[in-house]
Amino acid sequence: MSDSSINLWRARMPAAFGPGPMQRGLRFLGLALFLAWFIGTLWYFDFSPTRLWNGLGGLGKIIVLMIPPSPGELWIEIMKGMAESVAMAFLGTFLAALVAIPLGFMGARNIVTVTLLRFSFRRVLDGMRGVDQLIWALAFVRAVGLGPLAGVLAIFISDIGILAKVYAEAIENAEKRQAEGVTAAGGGRLLGVRFGLLPQVAPVMLAQALYFFESNTRSASILGVVGAGGIGLQIAERIRVRHWDEVAFIIILMIITVAAIDWISGRIRRRLINA
Amino acid sequence: MQEAYASSLPAVIRGEEAFQAARRQKRNAALLGAAVVLVCLLLAGWVSEAHPATLWAGLPRIFEYFGRILPDLRWDALFASAETEGSIAFWFYRLPEWALLIMETANMAVLATLLGSAVSLLLAFPAARNIAPSDLIFNLTRRFLEALRTVPEIVYALIFVWAFGVGALAGILAIALHSAGANGKLFAEAIENADMKPWDGVTSAGGSWFAACRFAILPQVLPNFLSYLLLRFEINIRSASVIGFVGAGGIGEELYKVISFNYYEEISAIILLIILTVVSVDLLSERLRHAAIGRLEATR
Numbered sequence: 001m002s003d004s005s006i007n008l009w010r011a012r013m014p015a016a017f018g019p020g021p022m023q024r025g026l027r028f029l030g031l032a033l034f035l036a037w038f039i040g041t042l043w044y045f046d047f048s049p050t051r052l053w054n055g056l057g058g059l060g061k062i063i064v065l066m067i068p069p070s071p072g073e074l075w076i077e078i079m080k081g082m083a084e085s086v087a088m089a090f091l092g093t094f095l096a097a098l099v100a101i102p103l104g105f106m107g108a109r110n111i112v113t114v115t116l117l118r119f120s121f122r123r124v125l126d127g128m129r130g131v132d133q134l135i136w137a138l139a140f141v142r143a144v145g146l147g148p149l150a151g152v153l154a155i156f157i158s159d160i161g162i163l164a165k166v167y168a169e170a171i172e173n174a175e176k177r178q179a180e181g182v183t184a185a186g187g188g189r190l191l192g193v194r195f196g197l198l199p200q201v202a203p204v205m206l207a208q209a210l211y212f213f214e215s216n217t218r219s220a221s222i223l224g225v226v227g228a229g230g231i232g233l234q235i236a237e238r239i240r241v242r243h244w245d246e247v248a249f250i251i252i253l254m255i256i257t258v259a260a261i262d263w264i265s266g267r268i269r270r271r272l273i274n275a
Numbered sequence: 276m277q278e279a280y281a282s283s284l285p286a287v288i289r290g291e292e293a294f295q296a297a298r299r300q301k302r303n304a305a306l307l308g309a310a311v312v313l314v315c316l317l318l319a320g321w322v323s324e325a326h327p328a329t330l331w332a333g334l335p336r337i338f339e340y341f342g343r344i345l346p347d348l349r350w351d352a353l354f355a356s357a358e359t360e361g362s363i364a365f366w367f368y369r370l371p372e373w374a375l376l377i378m379e380t381a382n383m384a385v386l387a388t389l390l391g392s393a394v395s396l397l398l399a400f401p402a403a404r405n406i407a408p409s410d411l412i413f414n415l416t417r418r419f420l421e422a423l424r425t426v427p428e429i430v431y432a433l434i435f436v437w438a439f440g441v442g443a444l445a446g447i448l449a450i451a452l453h454s455a456g457a458n459g460k461l462f463a464e465a466i467e468n469a470d471m472k473p474w475d476g477v478t479s480a481g482g483s484w485f486a487a488c489r490f491a492i493l494p495q496v497l498p499n500f501l502s503y504l505l506l507r508f509e510i511n512i513r514s515a516s517v518i519g520f521v522g523a524g525g526i527g528e529e530l531y532k533v534i535s536f537n538y539y540e541e542i543s544a545i546i547l548l549i550i551l552t553v554v555s556v557d558l559l560s561e562r563l564r565h566a567a568i569g570r571l572e573a574t575r
Contacts, residue, residue, distance in 0.1 A: 038386075038389075041382050041385075041386055042386075044379075044382070045382075045383070045386070045442075045443045045444055045447060045524075046442065046443075046444055047444060051439065051440075051444065052439075054439075055435070055438045055439035055440070055444075056438075058437065058438035058439070059434075059435070059438040059439075062434060062437065062438060080322075083322050084322055084323055086319075087318065087319035087320075087321075087322035087323040088319075088323045090315060090316070090319040091316070091319040091320060091323055091325055094312075094316060094319075126554075127550065130549075130550040130553050130554060131546060131549070131550065132513050132516065132517045132549075134429075134517040134520060135517060135530065135546060135549075138520065138530075138531065138534050139340070139341075139344075139534065139542070140337070142340060142534060142537070143333070143336050143337045143339075143340035143341070144329075144333040144336060144337060147324055148322075148323035148324055148325070149323065149324055149325050149329060149330070149333065151323070152323055152325050153337070218427065219427075221427070222427045222429045222430065225429050225433070225520065225521060226520055226531075229323065229324075232429075235430060235433070236433060236521075239433045239434065239437065242437070247434070251426060251430065255425050255426075258425070
């Protein structure tokens with residue numbers, strides 16, 4: 001193949017000959033910028049090798065001290081904390097699921113037909129969702145004092161936003177025909193919702209609530225770090241006084257509890273959906 | 276006609292009885308479920324000290340607190356300078372400082388996502404069932420990733436603050452470690468769904484395991500990985516904004532201070548900034564993710 005035919009092909013399909021000088025330059029520039037940012041941030045956040053090395057050494061010592069995990073003398077407190085976390089998650093999710101049902105109906109397109117009302121309502125829910133649960137917990141600790149009640153309220157408030165949205169979507173996805181059938185048989189609008197809509201969405205709502213209970217058990221176990229009750233308070237205290245073997249015990253207890261809750265709630269959810 | 280009706284009557288009665296029995300059974304199951312829930316509820320209320328009386332007493336305090344957090348903006352002074360009370364500038368009078376902290380938080384999230392995902396990228400290949408060198412290695416890496424992601428970030432952060440000292444370093448490492456576990460699983464599942472024909476091609480041409488991973492699997496799953504990485508970044512920006520509560524850097528430290536000292540109006544200002552950051556990151560990352568998925572579709 002002569003040079004001229006190669007040039008012809010190069011002109012015809014430049015992509016087959018690899019990236020051109022322009023593209024290569026851009027790539028190089030992008031890589032250089034990324035590296036500059038990367039090294040700059042590492043320097044800014046003080047990622048010095050000595051600091052990392054010392055930290056890893058400290059971490060190694062902590063891990064050695066963690067073995068064997070031991071419940072310590074105040075193991076009743078730890079168990080109580082774990083029970084408190086699960087109770088917080090249950091109560092918070094239950095209340096949120098209860099309140100989210102009417103809110104979900106209000107946010108659903110096929111129930112509330114006034115667009116402006118529904119739109120602004122949904123934005124309020126979005127705002128509630130944007131705030132992390134830990135921030136809510138901290139605010140409620142200030143408002144109602146230290147203790148599990150603040151945790152319950154934090155879970156309740158942050159879940160309302162998400163659950164109401166999920167419920168609204170479930171209601172929007174429901175079949176219209178059943179409700180129409182009830183209305184055609186002479187039932188009112190309310191009866192249509194009760195017998196035409198609710199039986200369709202109730203299993204979905206219940207399954208979602210259970211799913212949130214699972215995820216809330218996880219988050220309820222750390223809310224105590226900011227003083228909102230539960231096992232988080234115990235683990236933060238143990239870390240403060242460097243009882244690492246008890247810390248390890250609490251972490252293992254947390255993992256087992258979360259796994260057990262997942263298993264139970266998963267079984268109930270599957271039964272609900274099959275039924 | 277009459278006879279046929281009479282002979283079918285027992286069937287009707289039996290049907291009716293079966294229907295009533297089924298209904299009774301269903302009602303009993305529902306009642307039992309309700310009773311169990313009620314017992315759990317009472318137990319939970321008792322354990323978490325959420326008595327109706329305390330809840331009732333706390334309600335006005337909650338409204339008072341959230342009322343105080345909200346700024347009093349005045350319409351006539353809304354766009355006045357920072358010296359005028361009731362203006363937005365007065366509300367956000369420490370904006371430059373906070374903007375820096377938000378930038379720091381975002382950088383923490385990016386760095387943690389990249390570091391964590393780099394670890395998951397390395398561990399995802401041995402953790403994928405279809406290409407793992409042996410069952411033992413597959414199980415070991417899978418269990419390791421599981422262990423990484425079951426411990427909450429805040430717990431890592433609490434421990435790392437001890438080991439690495441107070442500051443963003445502890446927070447970044449904590450978020451990175453959790454992300455490594457969470458993304459490792461997703462990456463491995465993406466690899467398990469990859470087409471194995473390129474793999475066979477590379478290995479039959481004499482390519483090593485690493486070469487096959489690099490040239491047969493990676494090009495297929497890269498858009499997927501990119502999409503998961505961005506999704507993780509959205510999650511991590513939320514975590515990075517609160518990980519400062521335990522002294523691990525970012526805007527969280529400032530928020531914790533402001534809430535502890537009851538600087539009411541500053542609380543709402545910082546929370547608003549965090550919400551704005553989170554929402555804008557979500558929007559940006561959604562567009563980027565759609566672009567990544569678009570590339571995925573184009574390669575197929």
